[in-house]
Amino acid sequence: MQRVFEALASVPRRKILAYLAHAELSAGEIAARFEMSKPSISQHLSILEAAGLVTSEKRGQFVYYRLVPDNLTNTLNGFVQEVCPVARPLKRESKARTGNPDAS
């Protein structure tokens, strides 16, 4: 959990996650989207991987990275549940008389 929040506390790392949300990409393809050296991107990728937010797979000369969405959503959801339990918003919600069933 600590690793996840530390990983997210960086603009380039969140940007990498956003790129990987749309497609699997090689380290080089990721680096090409930033004005930053490849070693720096490699370091960011290793931080994201240590946090369990992405996984990598080597195929030939290339290392492909992709998202692990479960860890991200589970971690953030677990945290939000602790700090802003569902019970509270739900109570407020019942004030509105529109019977809207889907509030997630």
Add this chain to the structure above:
Amino acid sequence: MQRVFEALASVPRRKILAYLAHAELSAGEIAARFEMSKPSISQHLSILEAAGLVTSEKRGQFVYYRLVPDNLTNTLNGFVQEVCPVARPLKRESKARTGNPDAS
């Protein structure tokens, strides 16, 4: 958004948010729950406040802090929607796998 994620990337600050989830507390009451100097807690509180995650109100000698749950949930939700759009988790809904645990 950057400030929110930076604020969350700290164990003591997340702990403060968890305390404030249950009750409004004065700066001193918060500090009493940590083995850390009051100035350090004060600094953490100012970081949380700058991120819009808590607000403070001075009443007499005391400064009371409370949560601003909307900013927290809106920021995290906005981020999760960008990286893990709802459409994707719903598709693999039947999988139901467990993520890895980590200390907070």
Add this chain to the structure above:
DNA sequence: TCGCTATTTAGGAATATACCTAATTAGCGA
């Protein structure tokens, strides 16, 4: 007013983070 409590501000030291360049490792294909 004075003394006391609550809190923040100021200043400083230790540690961590984020970059960079240079060097290394690994795979591909002639």
Add this chain to the structure above:
DNA sequence: TCGCTAATTAGGTATATTCCTAAATAGCGA
């Protein structure tokens, strides 16, 4: 094998973060 590309590791520097103690600010009540 050699030469080339992809990626990471190693080493170093600048900056940011996190903690501390000491000092300042502000309110309360005698």
